[in-house]
Each structure stands twice: as C-alpha cells, then as structure tokens.
Amino acid sequence: MSNWTTASRAMLRRILSLDTWLPTEMPEYAQGFMYMLGSLTASSFVVLVITGVLMAMNGPDTWSYNGAMRFTAATHFWAVQAFFFFMMLHLWRVFFTGAWRGGRGGTWLLGAIALLLAIPTAFTGFLINGDLYSQWNAVQAKDGLNALGLGWVNLTNAGQMFGMHVVVLPLTIAAVIGWHITRVRLKSVVPPYPVRKKRRAELK
Amino acid sequence: MTKRHLDVVETYRTVPEDFVKHLIGTLVIVTAAVLLASLLFGVPEKPPLTIQSYAATHPLAFEQVALNALDGQGAIASYGPPYNHGSASVQTGLQQAVGVIHPLHANTAFVLKPLAMAAAINPSLRPALRAFNQASLAQQVRWEAAFGGALTKGTYQNGLVATPTANDGPLPALMNAMLQLGRSGLLSGALIRNPAIVTRFDNQNYLLFLQGTPLQTAPATQAMLGSNWGIIHPAVNGYPGAWWMTIPTWIYQWSFVANNAAADALALSIGFLFWMILALAPWIPGLNRLPRYLGVHRLIWKAFYREHENPAPGSDRKEPRHAS
Numbered sequence: 001m002s003n004w005t006t007a008s009r010a011m012l013r014r015i016l017s018l019d020t021w022l023p024t025e026m027p028e029y030a031q032g033f034m035y036m037l038g039s040l041t042a043s044s045f046v047v048l049v050i051t052g053v054l055m056a057m058n059g060p061d062t063w064s065y066n067g068a069m070r071f072t073a074a075t076h077f078w079a080v081q082a083f084f085f086f087m088m089l090h091l092w093r094v095f096f097t098g099a100w101r102g103g104r105g106g107t108w109l110l111g112a113i114a115l116l117l118a119i120p121t122a123f124t125g126f127l128i129n130g131d132l133y134s135q136w137n138a139v140q141a142k143d144g145l146n147a148l149g150l151g152w153v154n155l156t157n158a159g160q161m162f163g164m165h166v167v168v169l170p171l172t173i174a175a176v177i178g179w180h181i182t183r184v185r186l187k188s189v190v191p192p193y194p195v196r197k198k199r200r201a202e203l204k
Numbered sequence: 205m206t207k208r209h210l211d212v213v214e215t216y217r218t219v220p221e222d223f224v225k226h227l228i229g230t231l232v233i234v235t236a237a238v239l240l241a242s243l244l245f246g247v248p249e250k251p252p253l254t255i256q257s258y259a260a261t262h263p264l265a266f267e268q269v270a271l272n273a274l275d276g277q278g279a280i281a282s283y284g285p286p287y288n289h290g291s292a293s294v295q296t297g298l299q300q301a302v303g304v305i306h307p308l309h310a311n312t313a314f315v316l317k318p319l320a321m322a323a324a325i326n327p328s329l330r331p332a333l334r335a336f337n338q339a340s341l342a343q344q345v346r347w348e349a350a351f352g353g354a355l356t357k358g359t360y361q362n363g364l365v366a367t368p369t370a371n372d373g374p375l376p377a378l379m380n381a382m383l384q385l386g387r388s389g390l391l392s393g394a395l396i397r398n399p400a401i402v403t404r405f406d407n408q409n410y411l412l413f414l415q416g417t418p419l420q421t422a423p424a425t426q427a428m429l430g431s432n433w434g435i436i437h438p439a440v441n442g443y444p445g446a447w448w449m450t451i452p453t454w455i456y457q458w459s460f461v462a463n464n465a466a467a468d469a470l471a472l473s474i475g476f477l478f479w480m481i482l483a484l485a486p487w488i489p490g491l492n493r494l495p496r497y498l499g500v501h502r503l504i505w506k507a508f509y510r511e512h513e514n515p516a517p518g519s520d521r522k523e524p525r526h527a528s
Contacts, residue, residue: 026221074242096500100486112483147469149298151286159405
C-alpha cells in the first residue's frame with residue numbers, strides 16, 4: 001500500500017456508500033425470520049442505549065424509588081433479556097449456516113467479541129442497581145477477577161462500576177457491533193453451501 | 205477463485221428489499237415486547253441485606269462477624285491481595301503479583317476506626333477502647349480467644365449481648381458498642397468514609413463487611429450460591445437471571461473445579477477456553493466444516509435448495525447473478 005490517503009479514500013467510499021447502508025435488493029436466500037435475528041439484536045441494543053441514557057441522566061438512586069425511573073429500569077432490564085435472547089438465536093443461525101465462509105471469518109470473530117463484551121456490560125449494570133442481586137454478585141464475583149489478576153476492576157466500587165457500565169463497556173461494544181455490521185453490509189450475508197450436484201444431475 | 209470460496213454457492217438472484225422498513229420493523233417489535241414485559245412484570249428487585257438489619261436480627265452472629273474482623277479470622281481479614289497481606293483467598297501467583305491495590309485491614313477499617321468515632325460521641329466507651337489499643341498483641345489475642353468462647357454461650361438481652369464471665373478484657377464492651385453502632389445504622393457511614401473527598405462512590409468496605417456468614421447464610425441468597433448454579437438464578441423467583449452465564453456456571457459444578465483451591469481462576473479460564481473455541485471456529489479444522497454436515501442449513505435455506513435443486517420448468521425467468 002503505497003499511498004495511505006488513496007487507500008483510505010477507496011475504503012471510505014465503499015463504507016460510506018448508500019448502496020452499502022440502504023440496499024434496495026437482497027440475496028434471495030437472505031429472507032424471513034432467520035434474517036431478522038441480527039437486526040433484532042441490534043434493535044435491542046438501540047433500546048438499551050435509549051433507556052440507559054434516560055437512566056444515566058437521572059442517577060442510580062432514582063431507579064428503585066421513582067415510579068417513572070423504575071419503569072425505565074424495567075424496560076432496560078427486559079431489553080437486556082431481548083438483546084441476549086436474539087443474540088443467541090443469531091449466533092445459532094450464523095453457526096448452522098457456516099457464516100464465516102467466503103472470507104467472513106473476521107465478521108464472525110467480531111460477533112464473538114461482542115458476545116464476550118456483552119457479559120461484563122450486563123454484569124456491571126446488575127452491580128449498580130443496589131439491590132440484593134447487586135450486593136450478592138459483587139462479593140461473589142470479585143474472587144474470580146482477583147484470582148485472574150484483574151483486581152483493579154473493583155466490583156464493590158459502585159463508582160468504577162457505573163463508569164464501566166455507562167461509558168467504557170457500551171462504547172467498546174458499540175464500536176465492535178458497528179464494525180461487525182459494517183463488515184456484514186460490505187460483504188453481504190454468506191451464500192448457501194453449494195447445491196448438491198449429484199441430485200441436480202439425477203434430475204436432469 | 206480462491207480455495208475459501210469453494211464452499212459457497214456461486215450463483216443466486218437478488219430480490220427487492222425495503223431495508224429501512226426491515227430495520228424499523230425490528231425496532232418496533234423489540235420496543236413493543238420490552239414495553240409489554242415492563243408493564244406486565246416490572247423489574248425484579250429484592251431489598252439488600254443491610255448492616256443495620258443484620259445487626260438487629262442476628263445480634264450474636266453480628267458480634268461474631270465483628271470479632272472475626274478484629275482477630276484476623278474473618279473472610280476479608282485473612283483474604284490477601286488485593287486487600288491485604290493475608291493468604292486465605294489467594295488462588296494464583298497472578299493475584300499475588302498484583303499486590304495490595306485496594307488496602308483493607310479489617311481490624312482497623314471494620315472495627316477500631318468505627319469504634320473510635322463512636323467513642324467521640326460516647327465517652328463511656330473510651331476506657332475500653334484505650335485498654336484494647338494499649339494492650340500487647342499477645343494480650344489482644346488472648347482476649348479475643350476468650351471472648352470467642354464466651355460468645356458461643358452468649359444471649360441477647362435488652363439490646364445487648366450478654367456473655368458469661370471470661371478473661372476477655374474490654375471485648376464484651378467493645379463488641380456491644382459495635383452492635384449498637386450497627387443497629388443505629390451509623391456503621392455503614394463509618395465504613396465508607398473517605399476524609400479526602402466528599403463523594404461516596406466506593407462502597408467496598410460496606411459490601412465486604414457482610415460478605416462472609418451474613419450473606420452466605422441469608423435465606424434469600426441460597427438459590428444463588430455458586431454450588432446452586434449461582435448467577436443464572438435471579439434474586440426474585442420467576443424472573444430470568446443472567447442465563448447467558450450458563451456455561452461458566454456449569455463449569456463451576458464440575459467436581460474437580462468445585463473442589464479446587466483455585467476454583468474461580470480455573471472455572472473462568474476454562475470458560476474463556478470455550479469462548480476461544482467459539483471465536484476461532486472459522487479456523488479450527490473440522491469445526492469449521494461441521495455446519496455443512498449437520499445439515500441445519502438445509503432447513504434454513506429450504507426454499508433456496510428446493511428451487512435450485514428441483515428447478516421447476518420455466519422457473520429460470522431471471523438470470524442468476526454471480527455472487528459478489
């Protein structure tokens with residue numbers, strides 16, 4: 001790569017194109033509910049961000065005692081459930097269709113990283129809620145992190161957990177999901193395994 | 205064509221798609237489902253176990269917790285890095301190498317400093333506290349051992365714990381002062397105080413004070429014990445918990461993990477190995493071809509295969525396009 005600017009222009013021209021983000025056609029095999037699972041996962045993440053911003057604006061103390069914020073906390077809670085539910089279904093779909101084929105291994109890897117990041121993202125959210133579940137899991141899970149030499153992540157420090165849950169982890173996971181989706185749009189979804197030639201031959 | 209493309213069908217058609225409608229549709233579905241679940245079920249929250257409530261309901265056990273913090277036998281007092289130089293909960297060399305980065309010396313942080321604050325507003329406590337602080341370490345240990353024995357025969361009367369006479373020096377008075385501090389609700393503030401700043405984001409000492417017997421034996425936490433598949437269970441029955449932690453929680457149930465002194469390090473490391481296999485599936489020989497042989501893809505792409513393996517007469521109205 002001799003000229004980085006030229007290469008960046010070429011790459012961004014593809015990434016920022018309307019054809020990448022607003023296609024008017026899709027492959028014939030990418031139809032139906034199985035091809036809604038990724039979008040349902042991403043939609044759950046959008047709902048999580050919106051409800052999470054509302055919660056962050058009002059502060060953790062309001063989540064348990066203010067009626068409107070308690071309802072917002074409920075939507076955040078169920079959106080987490082939806083996020084993991086659709087992500088797991090999406091994971092099964094992409095696994096069973098061997099979605100890494102055709103040079104899509106990086107897309108799979110980014111999805112796996114998003115799954116890994118989603119776990120501490122959800123966990124730190126549970127920790128700052130302040131109920132028995134927070135209390136119990138903070139003291140139980142700290143031993144694992146301490147044992148792995150990750151003691152600087154202090155699960156019993158609500159301030160650090162708030163920062164992790166509201167800024168550090170969501171920004172990181174948003175970047176990974178964004179990269180994942182960009183790759184899906186650029187490379188399109190994986191085509192099916194080849195048609196069985198034998199059966200085609202028999203039919204002829 | 206490179207080798208990696210051999211496993212992909214080469215020709216397919218494209219069909220019209222309203223992608224924006226698709227995206228708005230999934231957002232509406234999730235939003236509606238989340239709002240409905242929130243209206244119907246709300247959010248699960250179980251009140252926490254507070255120091256005040258534990259002191260009020262378990263006065264003898266509370267004094268035992270305070271005594272163990274003082275004599276170094278408590279879960280945190282003997283823990284090790286990152287809190288102190290104990291060794292009871294050190295699982296790996298890595299944990300040791302990280303060192304004491306959240307200093308917590310249970311005897312002073314949990315007991316002696318709160319008592320010093322209590323003594324400032326309750327002068328009758330001062331002689332007992334002074335006697336303990338001025339005694340030799342050996343004397344303190346003898347008092348603690350004697351009081352530990354007496355406490356097993358203790359009774360709760362009129363807001364205080366009465367113990368049989370023993371050579372336990374000022375400890376009955378000090379531990380009853382701790383109990384009163386706990387019952388008043390003031391101990392929580394004493395535990396998380398920080399003279400350097402006015403904000404109170406770090407509630408480490410509050411949470412760790414109750415981390416041993418109080419939380420481990422609370423009826424509300426029994427379903428969430430690690431041996432009972434821990435975190436995947438909610439605190440409120442009937443709600444979903446963190447079910448996505450099923451595999452790590454399952455690993456904790458393996459007997460060689462559960463009985464290992466480094467159970468947490470082992471379980472999380474094996475869990476990470478599971479994730480590595482998942483993440484690297486595209487490059488693991490055999491695993492990367494498994495979906496083809498499982499055949500589930502034929503159900504997912506049923507219509508595609510039906511059409512392309514059994515082309516109906518005249519179905520080739522559209523010219524197939526080459527895959528990009």
